[in-house]
Structures are given as C-alpha cells and as structure tokens.
Amino acid sequence: MLASELFKIIENKVPLSLALKDDKVGFMGPGHPDEIEVENVAVILDILPETDPNSEETDLLVCHHPSLFPPTTPTYIIHSNWDIVQGGANDALVDSLKLNVIDVLEEETGIGRICKEEFTLDGFVGRVFNSLDVDHIRIVQGKESNIKKLAVISGFGLNTHYIKLASEKGVDLLLSGDLTHPGAILAQKLGINLVDATHRATEIPGLVKLCQILNELGVNADVKHTNRSWETYQSHNIPTS
Numbered sequence: 372m373l374a375s376e377l378f379k380i381i382e383n384k385v386p387l388s389l390a391l392k393d394d395k396v397g398f399m400g401p402g403h404p405d406e407i408e409v410e411n412v413a414v415i416l417d418i419l420p421e422t423d424p425n426s427e428e429t430d431l432l433v434c435h436h437p438s439l440f441p442p443t444t445p446t447y448i449i450h451s452n453w454d455i456v457q458g459g460a461n462d463a464l465v466d467s468l469k470l471n472v473i474d475v476l477e478e479e480t481g482i483g484r485i486c487k488e489e490f491t492l493d494g495f496v497g498r499v500f501n502s503l504d505v506d507h508i509r510i511v512q513g514k515e516s517n518i519k520k521l522a523v524i525s526g527f528g529l530n531t532h533y534i535k536l537a538s539e540k541g542v543d544l545l546l547s548g549d550l551t552h553p554g555a556i557l558a559q560k561l562g563i564n565l566v567d568a569t570h571r572a573t574e575i576p577g578l579v580k581l582c583q584i585l586n587e588l589g590v591n592a593d594v595k596h597t598n599r600s601w602e603t604y605q606s607h608n609i610p611t612s
Contacts, residue, residue: 372589374431374445375404380588381449385459389452391480395437399446407431407445412592414582416574417600418442433585433592435460435574453577455481460525460577467502467576468523468546476522477536483524485542490518492564495544505572507603511555514562518543525573529554529565538563548573571599 378398390396398404409430418438432446435453453459461484465472476483490498492510495518499508521544522537528547534554537545538561545563548570558565578594585592 372409373405374398374402374407374409374447377409377431377588377590378404378447381447381585384584385449385452385456387452389455389481391451391455394451396448396450396452399438399442399448401441401443402445409590412585412590413595414578414585414592415594415596416571416578417596418446419596419600431590433581435578435581449581451482453581454525458580460574460580461523463576463580464523464525464573466580468498469502470521470523474540476524476533476540476542483522483528483533483537485520485522485540487520488518490521492516492518492544495521496566499546499566499568503568503572504575505568508569509550509565509567511550511558511563511565513543513558513564515543515564518564520544521546523547523573525577526570529567531557534558534561534563534565546573 387396411429412431412433413429414433417436418434429444432444434446434448435450437448437450454461465484470486470488472484473487474485475481476485520542522542524533524547527549529550531554534545534557543564544566546566546568548567550565550567582592582594
C-alpha cells in the first residue's frame with residue numbers, strides 16, 4: 372500500500388482537524404507519500420535516536436508524540452487527534468481500566484473521559500497497577516477516599532487546567548500523568564484525588580489500539596520501544612565511585 376493511501380484511510384478514522392491548535396500531526400517526511408510503499412510499520416510513543424532506524428525492516432514510523440528532530444525514516448504523527456477521537460487513546464485507557472464512560476471531560480476539545488464507578492482510593496490504585504504497565508504511581512489524596520466519579524486523560528492531564536475542570540465537574544479522582552508541584556497544591560486546595568500513573572503508561576493502551584487498527588488496514592504493525600525514557604535512582608542504590 373502506498374503511504375498516501377494509508378494516510379487517507381487513517382485520516383478518515385482520525386481526522387487531522389481534531390488536533391489541538393499548533394499540534395504538529397500528519398506526515399513529517401522524509402520522502403513523498405505517493406512514492407513510499409508501506410508494508411511494515413513501527414508504532415512508537417517517541418522518536419529517539421535508537422528508534423529512528425532508517426532500515427529496510429521499517430517502512431513507516433507511526434509516532435504519537437511530534438518529533439523533536441527531523442526523522443530519517445518516513446514518519447506519520449497521530450497525537451491530540453488520537454487522544455480526542457471516539458475510540459482513540461482516551462477510550463483505550465478507559466477500556467484497559469475496565470471503566471464505564473458517561474461523559475467527556477472537556478467538551479470544547481473532547482479531551483478526557485468521565486466515568487461513574489465506585490471504588491475506594493486503595494481499590495482503584497490496585498486496579499491501576501493490575502491494568503497498566505507501571506511500577507510506581509504518585510498520589511495526591513483528596514477529601515473523599517470513596518470514589519464514585521472519576522476522570523481519565525491519557526498522557527498529560529495532571530496540570531492545573533484539567534485539575535480545576537475535573538473539580539468543577541464534580542469528579543472525585545483524576546488519573547493521568549505529568550503531575551506538577553502546582554498541580555498537587557491545587558488538588559489539595561480543591562480536595563480532589565490525583566493518581567499519576569505516568570505519561571508513558573497511560574498512553575501505551577492507545578498505542579496498542581492504534582496498532583490493531585493499522586493491522587486491520589492490511590499492514591504489518593507492531594508496537595515498539597515503549598521503555599521508560601529515564602531511570603529513577605533511590606538513595607540506597609546510588610552508584611558509588
């Protein structure tokens with residue numbers, strides 16, 4: 372299949388027009404889509420030097436995050452439009468956690484999902500560990516330990532904007548990644564529970580779902596390179612000279 376044909380099918384399912392303002396989505400190059408034959412696709416979260424192989428084994432990289440440098444392998448970015456679209460990254464995260472969606476968190480953009488389930492905070496944390504590829508989470512405890520309404524955002528949702536929005540919508544708990552110090556302080560003031568299951572782990576379900584869609588379109592797609600981008604050192608395991 373030509374890359375141009377594949378892109379038309381993808382964009383029919385996940386329109387570029389859904390992307391947030393200034394988000395760089397679509398084909399990045401190199402080459403021209405009308406001249407690229409696609410058989411083998413690597414679905415990745417980020418382009419790193421070691422994930423940009425420029426080899427015969429990979430005809431196309433389908434990458435979630437826009438690249439910070441020009442790729443040497445033909446690359447197609449599917450980012451906030453994949454987060455927003457029905458059946459995309461946020462819904463894949465919901466499905467992984469076995470939750471029931473009742474609403475969209477941010478109506479203007481379609482970011483995030485609101486779910487109605489009953490958990491204790493500890494019970495929900497246990498489900499997160501059992502459902503996502505994560506070995507540590509960070510928690511800000513709110514005023515309610517019995518959760519009845521929660522929201523999820525894949526990737527980047529623990530910023531002050533989405534924390535405030537979740538609180539305004541009566542959400543007891545917000546799960547996402549990228550918790551900041553200001554976000555934690557705001558959550559304490561608002562009394563809302565936050566669960567930071569990491570940017571990476573909350574987006575892997577979306578990569579798997581995207582890979583399934585690509586395989587159904589007739590190309591050989593595999594999720595690649597989902598390792599963590601850094602290491603966490605504890606005080607007891609700091610290397611000594």
